[in-house]
Amino acid sequence: MTQAINHLEMAGITKRFPGVLANDDVTIEVQAGEVLALLGENGAGKTTLMNVLYGLYQPDSGEIRINKKPVHITSPRQAIELGIGMVHQHFMLVPTLTVAENVALGLVTSAPVLDLKVVSKKITEISSSYGLAVNPEAYVWQLSVGEQQRVEIVKAIFLGASLLVLDEPTAVLTPQEAAELLNLLKRMAEQGRPIVFISHKLNEVMAVSQRVTVLRDGRVVASVKTEDTSAQELARLMVGREMTPRRREGEARPGRTVLELRNVQAANDKGSLALRGISLEVRASEVLGIAGVSGNGQRELAEAISGLRKVTDGQVFIGEREVTNRTPDKMIASGLGYIPEDRLHVGTISSFAVWENLVLKDHHRRPYARSIFLQNGPIRSATASLVGSYGVKTPTLDTPTGRLSGGNIQRLILAREISRSPSVLLAAYPSRGLDVGATEYVHTKLLEARKTGTGVLLISEDLEEILNLSDRVAVLYEGKIMKTLPVSEANERILGLLMAGVA
């Protein structure tokens, strides 16, 4: 039987990838009863470090010590046997199986018959001892994202984890679910478990952890007690400079209407009505924010406007032209720019080179093409200058886009969409999953577009983002606009109520 982990130390870990020093002499320490927050921007080396701990990577140098004894971890299986449990950002659950069956999947047993009742009983024990509400008989597809995450935690404990590592656990949760998770982690730590909490969200780190280790560019820049620091200081340490939130400047001077929806209806993938008569107007030089909990029609709204989803009733206008149910290329030609929610599969083609993704919408236009032939010279010089001016960090123009970090992929998409000077820019969750620096950049660019006369439709679930950037805010709830109000009349409380469907 594995011995409980009372103390874990990763000492002097260095991990090099071709061209990148992902971890440079990183030392972290965590002991029973405390939450260690590992804070850092995307690409700072947090995930690499945890993959070293989980046996997915071998460090080039450095040592891992459990209860002061050095260990060699060469596979996830071995990490689990040592009592390390990992809850990944993306859940590893089979939707068509029950909770108990999913938990049993990780079980290594020599018994030929699987007794699910025993599994269920143990799950119930675990869930009651930590206040982790989980029903072992429920099917995973029936569970909300927050519940699925609890299943992952139960699974890790069930498999004997005494130390828990959570990689950006709140990224996929609603604010309520996130708060609940933080409470749970605190309770678990109080019961004597060491917990490593990976995040780039400062308020969460301040709320949940006892100690913070800040990583930047693969190095530890600070290891401090949470009570001795502040969110401002951590932000400065993490980014390496002072941060100021971007806000729109100047009064809105909205111009002509650039996008109008009249009573638009559309179905979701399952065929039920997801947009139930949406009417809205975006004018030049303004940002209209669409607030709301995801899943209330945001995806369908963006797709209906961009021509990717059939509008079953109502009309869409871009400028003066009616474009209802036109194909995506017609929408693009009418002046629509679109930063899609899924930047890996929709916004870019991962296996395509950076330059190929930058000309995705214009590859057939002059000067990039003459008749059917691509013109390498003009393409290279134009894309090189876009990479420069939007600060896309890429080794070469020919690097496959999928190798870039999320923030750099988003910069690439911004470069493509904004440089086409659209009259309307549809931005769906443009900063989701991005770190502080990249988010700041996205906001700067959206506000620049607004300044140059573009009408921006910003779909987001981040109220701070909505309140900072928008001139007007519309709240989407169950496929309808609950209310549209000027930002001066909006605050988190009012929007929160509207988002919950309370008028």
Place this chain on the structure above:
Amino acid sequence: MARRSLNEGVYLSKMNRNAGTIRLVKSWMQQLLILLGALLAALLIGAILLAIARSNPIRAYYVMFTGPFSSRFGITETLVRATPLLLVGLGIVISFRSGILNIGGEGQILAGAVTAAALALVLQSWPAPVLIPLVLLAAAAAGASWGGIAGWLKARLSVNEILSTVMLNQIALQIYLYLIRGPLIDPQEVAYGTGVPQTALLPRQVWFPRLVPATRLHAGLILALLLAVLVYVFLWRTTIGYRMRAVGAGPAAARYAGIRVEFYLILAMALAGAFAGLAGAVEVLGVHHRALEGLSGGYGFSGIVAALFGRLHPLGTIPASLLIGALILGADMMQRGVSIPAAMVMAIQGLVILFVVSSDILLRQPELLSRMVPRLAKKR
């Protein structure tokens, strides 16, 4: 802020350019080693099969690997087999790159072959400079229509293209056999009462010139090589090729960018069919000079292997076709020289295909290999 990023971008690009080149060379070597490793593994298992069948694997493989290269006959016959493989393979490269799988090469070859033979027989007296291009174009069009059906079914009705192309192979085969046994049968066969199912000999002016006298090596090889370069230019230097690759690599992103995904799926399948149809015509004009039974010779399937072996690159498909051509010829020679049952030869070919296709995952995710090797070493 903007200035800082700009400088960083320039710095990074300078720093990593050299690293990038080195990695590319290394990975190219690595790819070759993985492919050869897969081949070796397939042959090892084949050796066990041969041993079970009481043949001497060493002698069999000796014939198989030296035969194709040890004589003028061997070398030219390798090239004769490589020609249709390359043509079919080029079509496969286009379709796979566009994200649609064409298993219908066999049927498309037959559609092209029978069209070529029929047209050449009907237009007997036309001069070669007009007739040859016309016959080739007609054969390509026939293959394209046959392939296009599967493309259309996929794009409009979401019919799985693997199923539809395999079914269409059967239909094409039966129509082909009907035609060369019935309406198109050689009148001499009827007159002499022998009834061999084949068309009459085509007019001499449409025969492809022989590149080496007294061998079957014909000008179709040059046509195939030229087309390989053309396909490369098409896929990587034209807007249409760009869109087809976009549809294959990221259909959702392609649709988002305003590319008509369905249209390019159909086009991809039609082009794949066109190349297979061309392969059929080239076999008719270059090798047999008539349409006869067994003409497709499995090239519709082996062409897929050639394309995969060539890393789905038109130029890579050239050496891959030569290799597969030599393998097929070597297997034929082994069958005759060491008298190994034909089924065994097919089994060995099947093993090669299985291993090569399976090695694909390692090629796509080289980091898997670096994790596998130490693990395997530890087990031992």
